[in-house]
Amino acid sequence: QETQPIAIxxxxxxxxxxYREQWIANLGRDVVQDFKHYAAPDRLWLLGSxxxxxxxxxxTTLDKQVSTRWQSxxxxxxxxxxxxxxxxxxxxxxxxxPVYLLSxxxxxxxxxxxxxxxxxxxxxxxLRTFIVGGPQQAFFTYLIGxxxxxxxxxxxxxxxxxxxxxxxxxxxxxxxxxxxxxxTDPPLLRYTVYALSTLPGLSRINSNYHYLSQVVLGWSMxxxxxxxxxxxxxxxxPKFQVHVQ
Numbered sequence: 001q002e003t004q005p006i007a008i009x010x011x012x013x014x015x016x017x018x019y020r021e022q023w024i025a026n027l028g029r030d031v032v033q034d035f036k037h038y039a040a041p042d043r044l045w046l047l048g049s050x051x052x053x054x055x056x057x058x059x060t061t062l063d064k065q066v067s068t069r070w071q072s073x074x075x076x077x078x079x080x081x082x083x084x085x086x087x088x089x090x091x092x093x094x095x096x097x098p099v100y101l102l103s104x105x106x107x108x109x110x111x112x113x114x115x116x117x118x119x120x121x122x123x124x125x126x127l128r129t130f131i132v133g134g135p136q137q138a139f140f141t142y143l144i145g146x147x148x149x150x151x152x153x154x155x156x157x158x159x160x161x162x163x164x165x166x167x168x169x170x171x172x173x174x175x176x177x178x179x180x181x182x183x184t185d186p187p188l189l190r191y192t193v194y195a196l197s198t199l200p201g202l203s204r205i206n207s208n209y210h211y212l213s214q215v216v217l218g219w220s221m222x223x224x225x226x227x228x229x230x231x232x233x234x235x236x237x238p239k240f241q242v243h244v245q
Contacts, residue, residue, distance in 0.1 A: 173200025
C-alpha cells in the first residue's frame with residue numbers, strides 16, 4: 001500500500017498514533033530495520049565511494065593543499081565568526097542523545113499539536129541515526145588514524161596512530177539538520193537545511209582541526225545513517241512528512 005504524507009500547517013492537528021505510544025518497545029525493532037537499510041547494496045556502494053574519496057584526499061597531497069589554501073586565502077575573522085555557532089553545534093556530540101530523548105518526551109506531552117509531532121519524529125529519527133552511525137564513527141576514527149592539520153600531523157591513513165580519522169563535528173553536527181531535511185518536502189527549505197548540515201564539518205576545516213577527508217567521511221556517515229532511518233519510516237502508514245499544501 002502506498003503511503004501518503006500527512007499535510008500539516010500551522011493550524012493542522014495530527015491525531016496521536018498508537019505506534020508512537022509504544023516507541024520504547026519498538027526502538028529495537030526499528031533500529032534493526034535501520035541497519036538492514038544501511039546494509040543495502042546501493043547504500044554500501046555510496047559508503048564505499050565516501051571511503052574512496054576520503055582515501056584519495058588523505059593519502060595524496062590534496063588534503064594538505066586544501067588545508068593550506070583555506071588557511072591562507074579563505075580564513076579570516078569573518079569566517080571565524082560565521083563558523084562559531086556551527087562549530088558549537090558539532091561539539092555537542094555525545095550530549096545529543098539526551099537532547100533527542102527530551103524531544104521525544106516533549107512530543108508526547110504535546111502530541112495533538114504540530115510542534116509536538118515535529119518534536120517527536122525529529123527526536124526519534126535523530127536518536128536512531130545516532131545509534132546507527134555513532135559506533136562506526138568512533139571505530140573508524142581510530143582505525144583510519146590520520147592526524148590533525150593544526151598539529152602538523154599527516155592526513156595519511158595510519159591505523160590507530162591518531163584518534164581523529166573521522167570528524168565527530170561533521171558527523172554529530174549534521175544529524176539534527178539531515179533529519180529535519182528528510183522530514184521536509186518543500187525543495188527550497190529541504191535543500192537549505194541540507195546545506196546547513198555541512199557547516200559543522202566545514203567549521204573544523206576553517207579552524208584547522210580537521211582535513212577535508214575527515215569531514216567528508218563524518219558527513220557521509222551521518223547522511224547514510226539518516227537516509228536509512230528515513231527508509232524505515234517511509235514504509236509506515238501514515239507516513240509523517242512536513243509539506244505545504
